[in-house]
Amino acid sequence: MRSYILVLLASCFIHAADAQVTIKKTAALDFPCTAYAAPGMEAVDTTAGRGVANNYLTWENGDTILVKFMNNVGSKSIRNKIMQYAKEWEQYANLVFKFVPDNTPVTNIRVRLGSFYDKIGHNSKIGITCNDVPQTKQTLNLDTSDFIDISAYEAEYKKGGEFARFINGRVKDPNNYTNIDFLGDILQFPEADKKWNLKIVGRKARHEFGHSIGLLHEQSYPGGIKWNKDTVYKFYADRFEWTKEEVDNNVLEASDQFFTNGTQYDPRSVMHYDVKAWQTLDGYSLISSMEISEGDKKIIGALYPKNKKVSSLAVAKIQVMNFTKLDVKTDNVRKGLVITPSFDLKTTAVLGRVHFVALLTTEDGKKPIASTNTRYSWNNIAATYVPANMLPSSKISYNKSTKKNLELFFPFREMPALNGQKVKVMFIVYMYDTTNNKFDRVAASSMSSALMMPTGN
Ligand SMILES: [Zn+2]
Numbered sequence: 001m002r003s004y005i006l007v008l009l010a011s012c013f014i015h016a017a018d019a020q021v022t023i024k025k026t027a028a029l030d031f032p033c034t035a036y037a038a039p040g041m042e043a044v045d046t047t048a049g050r051g052v053a054n055n056y057l058t059w060e061n062g063d064t065i066l067v068k069f070m071n072n073v074g075s076k077s078i079r080n081k082i083m084q085y086a087k088e089w090e091q092y093a094n095l096v097f098k099f100v101p102d103n104t105p106v107t108n109i110r111v112r113l114g115s116f117y118d119k120i121g122h123n124s125k126i127g128i129t130c131n132d133v134p135q136t137k138q139t140l141n142l143d144t145s146d147f148i149d150i151s152a153y154e155a156e157y158k159k160g161g162e163f164a165r166f167i168n169g170r171v172k173d174p175n176n177y178t179n180i181d182f183l184g185d186i187l188q189f190p191e192a193d194k195k196w197n198l199k200i201v202g203r204k205a206r207h208e209f210g211h212s213i214g215l216l217h218e219q220s221y222p223g224g225i226k227w228n229k230d231t232v233y234k235f236y237a238d239r240f241e242w243t244k245e246e247v248d249n250n251v252l253e254a255s256d257q258f259f260t261n262g263t264q265y266d267p268r269s270v271m272h273y274d275v276k277a278w279q280t281l282d283g284y285s286l287i288s289s290m291e292i293s294e295g296d297k298k299i300i301g302a303l304y305p306k307n308k309k310v311s312s313l314a315v316a317k318i319q320v321m322n323f324t325k326l327d328v329k330t331d332n333v334r335k336g337l338v339i340t341p342s343f344d345l346k347t348t349a350v351l352g353r354v355h356f357v358a359l360l361t362t363e364d365g366k367k368p369i370a371s372t373n374t375r376y377s378w379n380n381i382a383a384t385y386v387p388a389n390m391l392p393s394s395k396i397s398y399n400k401s402t403k404k405n406l407e408l409f410f411p412f413r414e415m416p417a418l419n420g421q422k423v424k425v426m427f428i429v430y431m432y433d434t435t436n437n438k439f440d441r442v443a444a445s446s447m448s449s450a451l452m453m454p455t456g457n
Helices: 002-015 075-093 127-132 150-159 162-170 180-186 199-212 228-241 244-256 293-302
Strands: 064-069 096-098 109-114 140-143 318-331 334-349 352-362 383-388 393-400 408-411 422-433 438-447
Touching: 075 096, 075 199, 096 109, 109 422, 127 199, 140 199, 150 162, 150 180, 162 180, 228 244, 318 438, 334 352, 334 422, 334 438, 352 408, 352 438, 383 408
Parallel strands: 064 096, 064 109, 109 140
Antiparallel strands: 318 334, 334 393, 334 408, 352 383, 352 422, 422 438
16 A cells, blocks of 8 residues: 555656656766867877976967957857956956957967867867967867856746746656756757856856966966875766876876976965865865966966066076985886976066076086987987976975975987986076076086986987
8 A cells, every 4th residue: 555655656746747857966067177188189298297388388478369269159148258257367467368250360369169068178278389279270168068057047947937848848757867968958948048157157267268378277286285196086087087197187297397486386276176185185175266366366467567578677586595406317117317406496576587407418427418309408408498487586495395396307218319328417497698588597507426328218
């Protein structure tokens, strides 16, 4: 008798004309940014041990950047909101995003408004690498399905009426109707404009346009987060089918690099991801910021100052102090030399550009080893290097304490044939000299002991 009543109740529920289907939350709908590993977007420089992006990728101070939307996609309201949030950066950076009509033949940034179904997600080329992309292709992707205000539609559904009837007409299996199904049906619902979650639109637009003017993921700040790497790999693999490499590129990898520009780690940055406690070794967690943070304003204002054209002004003075160690090791797994110098660096009131350079010399340290390699050379000497901008009046310690925050990597395959020769590594901090337009002012240098190179590199 009891089971009969249950069956009866259940069938009543299913067959009731205006029944409310329960929407099962089966999957996350928000896609994190994949600025460095997006399908259809070439990676930046992902050579192991080199920066995925760097301050060489910033636009010229004062630039007007031409931006357009592609393919006539997107309602006027969503376009206006994206423009509004992108242009917030103009308040702090000496740059202008000039939005031009879709049919403009040549632009710097091209925004593609995609949807959940194409799985391209949110991402952007970094800074001036936008200019390397063919005019027929986008430089910045936004997934507008992510912008749908699901809660507003849930409320609308509960109210009954036209929208509820539309949804009920599309539900095939009321016992298995997921939020993904619901989203798909919302996208199909004919209406003049969607209900947008402007918090999400704001966060994603500010974040991606932040990449487009050279900012990187803040969670990659060296030592900012103590990742529990295995759980991070598993999380992104389960949720978004990301490979280990994609997780490295988007979430973790730059943590061993150091384009920090002398800033402090900024957990409020709009360039930061969400971090769950179980993703970290110390239980640290964070809900990502929706807004441009004070730290974001500071860094972008330093990269694009409003009141001066940095490169035309005084020479930056960078002081290297307490140079305690130049550690050079051969790494047979990564197949290259790993160079980690330890020193403190102090800047004066002017923003300065430096290059950290590691040159190869002969065993006695007297002669540089020549190279024709265009990427791994410095004035035709075999070398690996990393550029960095230094914020005014800041002090940074590199590789002091247990925190590794500066590493140069020199792949064996990028060296001239050395076939078992012994070499030394000379580490030099070069400053930019405005008088001769070259990075040739030596702020510091240090020589390693001799190392044997592998044969047949
Ligand atoms: Zn991003």
